[in-house]
Amino acid sequence: MTSTKPPGARTGRVVDGCYAAQLRDCDGRISAEHYVSEALLRRFKRGFTVEGSSWAAVPKRVGTAALTAKVLCQRHNEALSGLDAMIGGFYDFLRAAIIGPHAGSRIFDGEDLERWSMKALLGLTVSGNIASGGKKARASEVPELYLRILFGDEEIPERCGFMYIVAKIPSLEANQLTLALNHHPLDGSERSGRVFGLTVRMLNSFQYVTSITEPLETLNNEPLYYRPTRIQLGDPERGRLGLRWGGGDWRPGKGGLVIGLATTVLSHGEEGHHQR
DSSP states (O other), X not given: OXXXXXXXXXXXXXXXXXXXXXXXXXXXXXXXXXXXOHHHHTTSTTOEEEESBTTBSSOEEEOGGGGEEEEEEHHHHHXXXXXXXXXXXXXXXXXXXXXXXXXXXXEEEHHHHHHHHHHHHHHHHHHTOEEETTEEEOOSOOOHHXXXXXXXXXXXXXXOEEEEEOSOOTTOOOSSEEEEEEEOOOSSSTTTTOEEEEEEEEXXXXXXXXXXXXXXXXXXXXXXXXXXXXXXXXXXXXEEEEEEOSSSXXXXXXXXEEEOOOSOOOOTTSOEEEXX
């Protein structure tokens, strides 16, 4: 499992503008954070199209620098760098399976995928890159529990975390990457509109939700599969993905998922598409 805990003793410092400041473990200046990992975005070599953000209500072609924000101090930013490397490798493996004929077998730590989703979610909401009611919206504060999970001080609550979505969700249609915030309905209750997770769809094939605080059975009335350990990529098979949970050795468990893959994939030189 990738460590996201800043090294050494807690500093006791607070850096203004760092969304993890309440943990009192900051150091260095405020730094530009790629809330969608640069290691992933650089695989879209000629740029990509963003749609649905607070500054791109209509499709807008951009480069990697567009998806950065000064929301973390240097210490906290560097602590998340292992997740950036992981998601790049995950993308490469999934892409190889789509291209075929067979990508072989790989094992990834499921908690890494959960924490990468949290990194993207917090970066999006704190930086003001989401829109609400047609206007720019920004989270004023991040719940401390979210920070403690992201930076390795606490485990995600029981029955929360990674849940695979088998049925295709029509609204998640970007050809490279789609990110969609999960939030409670606007019903006037105490938790009305509160964001609790993020749905990720990659290469029009692999899709999952990371729910930080809400145990879910379904999403959009479709069943969810909680923390699977074995996923067959394609039918006929074009790759085998193992997900390890809790560190230690990988345990295949009972059963497994078989998921469909996109029939084609953009070349690295073609346009990517990122949407929220």
